[in-house]
Amino acid sequence: xxxxxxxxxxxxxxxxxxxxxxxxxxxxxxxxxxxxxxxxxxxxxxxxxxxxxxxxxxxxxxxxxxxxxxxxxxxxxxxxxxxxxxxxxxxxxxxxxxxxxxxxxxxxxxxxxxxxxxxxxxxxxxxxxxxxxxxxxxxxxxxxxxxxxxxxxxxxxxxxxxxxxxxxxxxxxxxxxxxxxxxxxxxxxxxxxxxxxxxxxxxxxxxxxxxxxxxxxxxxxxxxxxxxxxxxxxxxxxxxxxxxxxxxxxxxxxxxxxxxxxxxxxxxxxxxxxxxxxxxxxxxxxxxxxxxxxxxxxxxxxxxxxxxxxxxxxxxxxxxxxxxxxxxxxxxxxxxxxxxxxxxxxxxxxxxxxxxxxxxxxxxxxxxxxxxxxxxxxxxxxxxxxxxxxxxxxxxxxxxxxxxxxxxxxxxxxxxxxxxxxxxxxxxxxxxxxxxxxx
Ligand code: ASP
Numbered sequence: 433x434x435x436x437x438x439x440x441x442x443x444x445x446x447x448x449x450x451x452x453x454x455x456x457x458x459x460x461x462x463x464x465x466x467x468x469x470x471x472x473x474x475x476x477x478x479x480x481x482x483x484x485x486x487x488x489x490x491x492x493x494x495x496x497x498x499x500x501x502x503x504x505x506x507x508x509x510x511x512x513x514x515x516x517x518x519x520x521x522x523x524x525x526x527x528x529x530x531x532x533x534x535x536x537x538x539x540x541x542x543x544x545x546x547x548x549x550x551x552x553x554x555x556x557x558x559x560x561x562x563x564x565x566x567x568x569x570x571x572x573x574x575x576x577x578x579x580x581x582x583x584x585x586x587x588x589x590x591x592x593x594x595x596x597x598x599x600x601x602x603x604x605x606x607x608x609x610x611x612x613x614x615x616x617x618x619x620x621x622x623x624x625x626x627x628x629x630x631x632x633x634x635x636x637x638x639x640x641x642x643x644x645x646x647x648x649x650x651x652x653x654x655x656x657x658x659x660x661x662x663x664x665x666x667x668x669x670x671x672x673x674x675x676x677x678x679x680x681x682x683x684x685x686x687x688x689x690x691x692x693x694x695x696x697x698x699x700x701x702x703x704x705x706x707x708x709x710x711x712x713x714x715x716x717x718x719x720x721x722x723x724x725x726x727x728x729x730x731x732x733x734x735x736x737x738x739x740x741x742x743x744x745x746x747x748x749x750x751x752x753x754x755x756x757x758x759x760x761x762x763x764x765x766x767x768x769x770x771x772x773x774x775x776x777x778x779x780x781x782x783x784x785x786x787x788x789x790x791x792x793x794x795x796x797x798x799x800x801x802x803x804x805x806x807x808x809x810x811x812x813x814x815x816x817x818x819x820x821x822x823x824x825x826x827x828x829x830x831x832x833x834x835x836x837x838x839x840x841x842x843x844x845x846x847x848x849x850x851x852x853x854x855x856x857x858x859x860x861x862x863x864x865x866x867x868x869x870x871x
Contacts, residue, residue, distance in 0.1 A: 438621030441472020447515030470547025570603025
């Protein structure tokens with residue numbers, strides 16, 4: 433049995449949390465591969481180490497004094513090391529990093545990833561595990577994608593009987609350190625788990641995976657078991673305790689994922705698996721996201737034309753805007769995109785679409801939010817659409833668009849941006865009765 437464990441920032445925030453990690457790892461000899469995040473927030477520290485490192489970089493970039501935020505970073509590590517009575521020569525590590533930050537070659541990615549690097553060093557000494565720097569394991573290609581050689585390197589380097597500590601969040605691109613997006617240590621964990629063909633990738637944090645975001649539905653049930661396909665649908669609209677890119681590296685290599693709580697290690701947590709026994713719940717999860725824009729085209733006879741849709745999609749392809757949805761009517765077609773992907777291209781998109789439908793004005797609707805309701809139990813439950821519609825109607829929420837995937841495991845409704853959180857609450861309320869009581 434081989435397990436890769438990733439401990440997030442709440443799990444490495446202080447010496448007390450370090451001790452919990454050690455107890456969890458020692459409790460199970462198959463937990464030999466540990467990926468760590470930089471110390472995150474706790475009661476005494478309202479900021480993450482990485483947030484301070486971002487401030488270091490922001491000041492360094494404009495040649496301003498960065499000693500304040502850097503001091504905050506170093507103090508966190510000194511505090512943890514002192515409490516755990518570690519003998520690591522931290523001042524020497526700090527001096528080397530300071531020198532690198534001052535050098536011309538310093539980059540954002542290098543600076544912000546130093547929290548994981550230092551945390552990995554501390555954890556390795558504390559656990560008496562081998563430290564393997566992520567810049568020797570994770571390699572990015574020219575376009576920023578993880579290079580396949582990464583998987584070989586990890587399997588080669590971590591094949592002893594030791595315990596290994598790998599800092600999360602970064603790797604190497606050419607000669608430079610390159611970081612994943614924020615919260616990217618999840619991705620490192622998934623890559624290490626995939627490379628080692630682990631039996632389980634355990635992702636330890638303080639946030640259980642819930643049916644809906646607890647900031648919206650405070651008492652949302654904890655998901656006990658969910659499939660990769662379901663979690664993918666939810667992650668697509670931003671709902672996941674796990675970084676969205678941390679699913680594929682594990683899934684394609686057959687590794688199941690467990691979301692576990694460092695503060696309650698004996699709780700089962702959530703398992704993300706390939707198939708699951710259908711439980712009593714119809715809906716596995718509900719998520720939503722605001723900021724969608726819809727381009728609406730209407731033209732008499734539109735549907736009798738061959739290739740009309742293709743010419744519309746070419747506009748988005750040519751301008752590099754990815755399309756999320758495309759609801760149709762007989763002579764209407766809408767294209768839904770996210771404003772972050774549209775950036776400042778609205779006018780260019782409009783101009784090109786207009787050229788396809790001369791004499792029929794193309795409209796743009798802003799302020800749309802999408803809410804996704806996911807669960808393969810919906811395919812066998814005849815009231816799923818009725819319940820969703822009733823929940824929304826009861827709250828006076830208008831459905832602006834709706835789509836269901838062919839597996840009937842996913843319904844997406846478009847609502848006004850001001851209503852998406854109410855929509856999630858209302859839909860959750862409707863399906864609440866199906867979740868077993870939890871403590
Ligand atoms: N420390 C990084 C962040 O705060 C990466 C991570 O925690 O996964 O985003």
